Amino acid sequence: MSRPGRLAGCGFRWRDWGERDFEAALDFVEQNARGGPLAVVGHSIGGFLPGFATNARRIDRMLTVGAQYAYWRDYAARYRLRLFLKWHLAMPGLTALFGYFPGERLGWLEDLPTGVANEWSFRRARMELSYPARERQAILNNFAAVTAPILAIAATDDEFATVAAVRRALQYYRCATATEVVLSPADLGVERLGHFDLFHARHATGFWIDALLWLRDGINPWPNKAPL
Numbered sequence: 623m624s625r626p627g628r629l630a631g632c633g634f635r636w637r638d639w640g641e642r643d644f645e646a647a648l649d650f651v652e653q654n655a656r657g658g659p660l661a662v663v664g665h666s667i668g669g670f671l672p673g674f675a676t677n678a679r680r681i682d683r684m685l686t687v688g689a690q691y692a693y694w695r696d697y698a699a700r701y702r703l704r705l706f707l708k709w710h711l712a713m714p715g716l717t718a719l720f721g722y723f724p725g726e727r728l729g730w731l732e733d734l735p736t737g738v739a740n741e742w743s744f745r746r747a748r749m750e751l752s753y754p755a756r757e758r759q760a761i762l763n764n765f766a767a768v769t770a771p772i773l774a775i776a777a778t779d780d781e782f783a784t785v786a787a788v789r790r791a792l793q794y795y796r797c798a799t800a801t802e803v804v805l806s807p808a809d810l811g812v813e814r815l816g817h818f819d820l821f822h823a824r825h826a827t828g829f830w831i832d833a834l835l836w837l838r839d840g841i842n843p844w845p846n847k848a849p850l
Contacts, residue, residue: 632722661684663684674761674764685772688780689792697781713743717740722736769797785804
């Protein structure tokens with residue numbers, strides 16, 4: 623519902639998704655839920671965006687899946703060149719041509735505002751360097767205010783969210799206790815997990831149920847799956 627009628631020229635950036643959309647979602651839950659802990663599940667950039675929200679300090683527990691912020695050097699080595707050409711050369715070129723990134727018509731994820739697409743394409747090793755110097759400390763302070771325990775899930779065959787990528791994102795939640803878990807396809811009896819598969823309904827009676835142990839009780843269901 624936050625998508626404008628016209629993406630071109632809207633000016634939205636990643637930070638807006640955290641400060642506006644995610645913050646509004648938390649407010650909505652708190653206003654409509656009847657007590658109880660506030661748990662968050664975030665996939666990919668969705669596991670990083672909460673740190674931008676000023677009310678994220680209210681979160682009680684987080685589960686992140688493949689959470690990172692798309693710094694190209696963190697991509698899996700065997701796919702790095704292909705991904706770099708696609709997301710860091712082709713994407714900004716198409717964004718400049720159309721005034722937004724037409725991902726849906728290309729079958730490349732979804733449409734993105736120019737600011738979001740270009741932040742992805744030109745992301746530097748430190749996230750805050752994408753913003754004016756005068757704003758950086760406030761951004762870092764928001765992330766540091768999050769104290770919710772985090773269970774960070776990575777997949778061995780995820781070309782985007784490698785362990786290095788997940789750790790790069792987790793370092794911003796410096797006041798939160800983070801537990802890392804790396805799952806392989808064999809662990810869940812499938813041929814591939816990649817970046818998206820853990821949200822497929824085939825995992826409804828397996829991974830999803832196990833994940834509830836963390837969200838509800840704070841128990842890591844995979845204590846023997848820490849990265850080496």
